Amino acid sequence: MKVFITDRTFNNLVKKIDIDDLSDYISLSEFRNKIFDDAGLYSLFNQLDLKRLLVYKEILINDGKFQGYNFLEPEEDSKQFVYSRGGTFKYHLSFKCEALNRSYIDVFIPEEVKENELEDDFRDWFVELDKENKYINRIRGNSVNKEKIHKEILREYIRSFAKDNGLKGNKFNDKFQFIIEGKVSYIENDYSFDLEVFHEKINHYQRLKECLPIGPVINYLYKHDYLNNRKVDKLKEEVIRLLEKNNIEFGKDFFKNCPIEYVKEILVKHYKYKQEVIKLLKAFFRWTYSFDKIDFKIVDLEKLGLKCCGICAKNQSNFLQFLP
Numbered sequence: 001m002k003v004f005i006t007d008r009t010f011n012n013l014v015k016k017i018d019i020d021d022l023s024d025y026i027s028l029s030e031f032r033n034k035i036f037d038d039a040g041l042y043s044l045f046n047q048l049d050l051k052r053l054l055v056y057k058e059i060l061i062n063d064g065k066f067q068g069y070n071f072l073e074p075e076e077d078s079k080q081f082v083y084s085r086g087g088t089f090k091y092h093l094s095f096k097c098e099a100l101n102r103s104y105i106d107v108f109i110p111e112e113v114k115e116n117e118l119e120d121d122f123r124d125w126f127v128e129l130d131k132e133n134k135y136i137n138r139i140r141g142n143s144v145n146k147e148k149i150h151k152e153i154l155r156e157y158i159r160s161f162a163k164d165n166g167l168k169g170n171k172f173n174d175k176f177q178f179i180i181e182g183k184v185s186y187i188e189n190d191y192s193f194d195l196e197v198f199h200e201k202i203n204h205y206q207r208l209k210e211c212l213p214i215g216p217v218i219n220y221l222y223k224h225d226y227l228n229n230r231k232v233d234k235l236k237e238e239v240i241r242l243l244e245k246n247n248i249e250f251g252k253d254f255f256k257n258c259p260i261e262y263v264k265e266i267l268v269k270h271y272k273y274k275q276e277v278i279k280l281l282k283a284f285f286r287w288t289y290s291f292d293k294i295d296f297k298i299v300d301l302e303k304l305g306l307k308c309c310g311i312c313a314k315n316q317s318n319f320l321q322f323l324p
């Protein structure tokens with residue numbers, strides 16, 4: 001029986017799967033032979049990125065078969081949103097399943113709520129607030145002013161939740177929006193993939209990357225993704241700790257020549273370019289090896305901790321009832 005998984009689930013599987021004869025260190029020549037034949041891209045990635053790209057491609061080449069694997073634990077509740085609360089990854093029995101292709105709307109939990117560990121209270125509060133579909137359902141209408149809905153929620157938040165819980169209700173920057181909209185899809189753009197555009201985009205990011213400064217210390221920092229998330233005031237001590245721990249020499253004038261604000265700026269850019277290139281390469285692999293034709297086996301996926309989607313399971317049992 002053919003089964004289907006989302007792109008997101010596939011990415012999570014890739015993190016857990018090891019493939020045979022995977023070396024600890026993926027060299028430039030291995031990168032060119034096994035992943036993508038473009039030497040200029042190699043330095044963009046760290047070893048973990050390279051391993052994941054290789055596994056991603058290998059699973060596609062091997063038609064969804066894999067040997068070494070680790071159990072994929074249910075996704076933890078990140079406590080970032082009102083409705084998405086983690087859980088088991090699912091596979092689907094029909095590509096028409098509504099859970100496989102759907103838009104979703106969720107609500108961000110504000111920073112000060114998380115700082116005070118009031119996430120569950122906030123969730124209950126919001127669900128109650130939206131009981132009569134005053135907010136989420138309105139977003140689904142096209143002609144709606146989202147900014148207005150955000151402000152309405154913010155007003156309610158300050159008036160009741162923040163007040164009742166002794167929060168200040170003022171920790172919102174200009175960019176904060178309560179509502180997030182996204183889309184779950186089975187495959188992205190695979191039929192509209194354009195090889196010429198792909199190469200143009202790869203070259204574009206390559207040129208951008210070449211404009212970034214390089215040097216032994218900076219190159220080392222580029223390999224550590226978590227740094228680009230650090231706020232500027234914490235970044236300097238984090239960088240120094242990392243360099244000292246790994247005996248990477250940096251002159252005492254390093255931060256004079258390269259102020260921490262500048263380090264932050266180039267780390268963020270480097271990370272962004274890398275993510276774009278990874279996205280492009282994955283789309284290229286999916287197109288080359290027909291992601292939609294992959295024959296995942298239920299028994300393999302269940303060994304990895306995936307479960308059958310509830311909607312699909314129900315449809316399947318309805319269907320079986322009518323068989324002779």
Ligand SMILES: [Zn+2]
Nearest residue numbers: 092097309312
């Ligand atoms: Zn399903």
